[in-house]
Amino acid sequence: MQVTDLRPLHDWSGPPAVLSLWRPSAASMESAKRAPVSPVLPSYEQEQHLRAFRACEQRHEAMARLLVVVWEEPGRCDLRAMTHVVTEHLRRHDTYHSWFEELGGAIVRHVLTDPAAIQMEPSTLGEACAEDWQKHVMATPAPFAWDCFRFGILQRASGFTCFASIDHLHADATIIAFLMTEIRSAYRAVLDGERPLQLGSPGSYLDYCSSQRQRAAATTLADPEVSRWIAFLHRNGGRMPSFALPLGVLEDRYHAEYVHVDILEEAVMDAFESACHAAGARAIGGLLACAALTERELAGRSHYSVVTPTTTRRSPKAFRTSGWCVGVVPIDFDVQQRRFPELAFTAQRNFDERMSLAETPIELVLELAAGLPTVGSVASGGVMLSYMDVNVPPLSAQIAREWHQANGRVYINQGIAAQVAIWLFRTQRGLSLTAAYPANETARASMQRYVKAFAGACRRAADALVPTCLDVGRER
Structure with missing residues (x-):
């Protein structure tokens, strides 16, 4: 497959492969449903996105809202190891701990109080062609749903394709290559019994939202x-x-x-x-x-x-x-x-x-x-x-090499x-x-x-x- 940088989702092609998909467990969904309202407002980026989605929905229009990062791995995927990795990724980044609802014209945030309540579960869906894969990606839940993210693999005899489909609500283009490197490094470390690549701890997106809103309140x-x-x-x-x-x-x-x-x-x-x-x-x-x-x-x-x-x-x-x-x-x-x-x-x-x-x-x-x-x-x-x-920088030479070696690409x-x-x-x-x-x-x-x-x-x-x-x- 030709290496690309950013392409529409329907351009993805490849031979049939066995599709496995990771979704949150039923217990995780229930924990998210009970998450209390947070005083932290959505960022301006998030609020604009949510309102645009609702406007599209009311007009029965599709919205270009998904960032789909795809890369290649050798061998046969260890589903148990990958389950651990994607679960830890979601626990590690607090943007995934939020979901939003409309109340009286305002958009309010709910936040999971315990990230450990998040648990991903794999399901193997059988052989899928390119169109099947695209349909599964397009089925990634909408941004007003907590679980507006999916992870998966396409297993072939020669190796497997990894992918993450994330609503724009939780990611932007800057973080895509880092996201791939984090998951790839953690997966290899679990397989090899070694420490993952020392990428450093992330910041808090909730803090980013709070800081942005505080500055906005003081702006005239x-x-x-x-x-x-x-x-x-x-x-x-x-x-x-x-x-x-x-x-x-x-x-x-x-x-x-x-x-x-x-x-x-x-x-x-x-x-x-x-x-x-x-x-x-x-x-x-x-x-x-x-x-x-x-x-x-x-x-x-x-x-x-x-x-x-x-x-x-x-x-x-x-x-x-x-x-x-x-x-x-x-x-x-x-x-x-x-x-x-x-x-x-x-x-x-x-x-x-x-x-x-x-x-x-x-x-x-x-x-x-x-x-x-x-x-x-x-x-x-x-x-x-x-x-x-x-x-x-901010994408280091090491991350750039990882991206290139893994044939990383992004689809929308x-x-x-x-x-x-x-x-x-x-x-x-x-x-x-x-x-x-x-x-x-x-x-x-x-x-x-x-x-x-x-x-x-x-x-x-x-x-x-x-x-x-x-x-x-x-x-x-």
């Missing part, structure tokens, strides 16, 4: 971060940024489809990063510059505007904590007739200067700005560009989307792009044009600095 419309967010929205007509090309829809909500493309091979990506450094930027600045050049080329735009997500984890312990810890950074700058080096420097400075705005949730900004006639009331719509490099289920989303991944193989966009011919044609032009802009930036390096890379 006059705060500099809120003012900068509102100024950004004003420059975009009171809304989030719009995609540069026609999408064939007028509404913000649409059924999404996906495209996955390898943009730059390893040698070319190395050259691209060198071009970024020569311009006084990092890869994120260079990629934002290329996106701006793409919009200028295709749509004649002289001003670039986008939001880019970034982790809000700020300590080594936080990077070992499962949960959803992501904010977005508003980016906009003039393009005019400027060339890549100047744009990369400008984009990088823009990104660095606005990083602190990710700590102020856009949902909070809209709450505070509700009385302003020039700011819209919905944070959805627009375009998002995300970049992740799995080779550098299809559903209704409220924006054009572009994910860029830097791995040991180079740079890949996955995009979600409206499922219609107009948007499909626009995205094909965009991806081709964006890849060309990245390659030209790399070519301009070290063409000899690229020539060598293309001969491989």
Whole structure:
């Protein structure tokens, strides 16, 4: 199977294999049901996700809500050992100890008082083809259910595929590779009778939620971060940024489809990063510059505007904590007739200067700005560009090697989307792009044009600095 970085779930394929699935025991479900209400509110990320899910449910729409991490292991899976490992994983991370319900328009959290009450149980379901596996993954319970997570394996004669299907409520992309490494290391340690890889203790996602809500309670419309967010929205007509090309829809909500493309091979990506450094930027600045050049080329735009997500984890312990810890950074700058080096420097400075705005949730900004006639009331719509490099901190070289050696990859289920989303991944193989966009011919044609032009802009930036390096890379 080809190694991928992020793909839609229906792209997964493989020969039939024996499927085993881990679910919470009946006693665990009963303990969760009795869990008392907690004073800790959901994080802004969780609340937005839960409300979006409920809106989709009321419209009878599917929601893209699952993060499915998949990797390969040799030999025959020891089900007893894996049962111990997935149970300990759920006990170890306190985000899994919560479930949510709606009460009088509010969303309240229930928390299991004793993590030891969590016990996973395996069941072997027989031979499954790719479509069968996808259906089982899609059956992962919805985010208002406590057990909105599943773990499983597909056993073949030559080895087995491990997978974890986790509702976005409890995980984000930053933690995916660490999650795989934690489970993989613990499983091998149980088999070998050795101590697992010393990854360190995780932090508390409940503490993250409490801290975020405390900061929000002290935030006002006059705060500099809120003012900068509102100024950004004003420059975009009171809304989030719009995609540069026609999408064939007028509404913000649409059924999404996906495209996955390898943009730059390893040698070319190395050259691209060198071009970024020569311009006084990092890869994120260079990629934002290329996106701006793409919009200028295709749509004649002289001003670039986008939001880019970034982790809000700020300590080594936080990077070992499962949960959803992501904010977005508003980016906009003039393009005019400027060339890549100047744009990369400008984009990088823009990104660095606005990083602190990710700590102020856009949902909070809209709450505070509700009385302003020039700011819209919905944070959805627009375009998002995300970049992740799995080779550098917070994902260590050791974790990156584990991910590569185990053929790690991530899948997302299809559903209704409220924006054009572009994910860029830097791995040991180079740079890949996955995009979600409206499922219609107009948007499909626009995205094909965009991806081709964006890849060309990245390659030209790399070519301009070290063409000899690229020539060598293309001969491989």
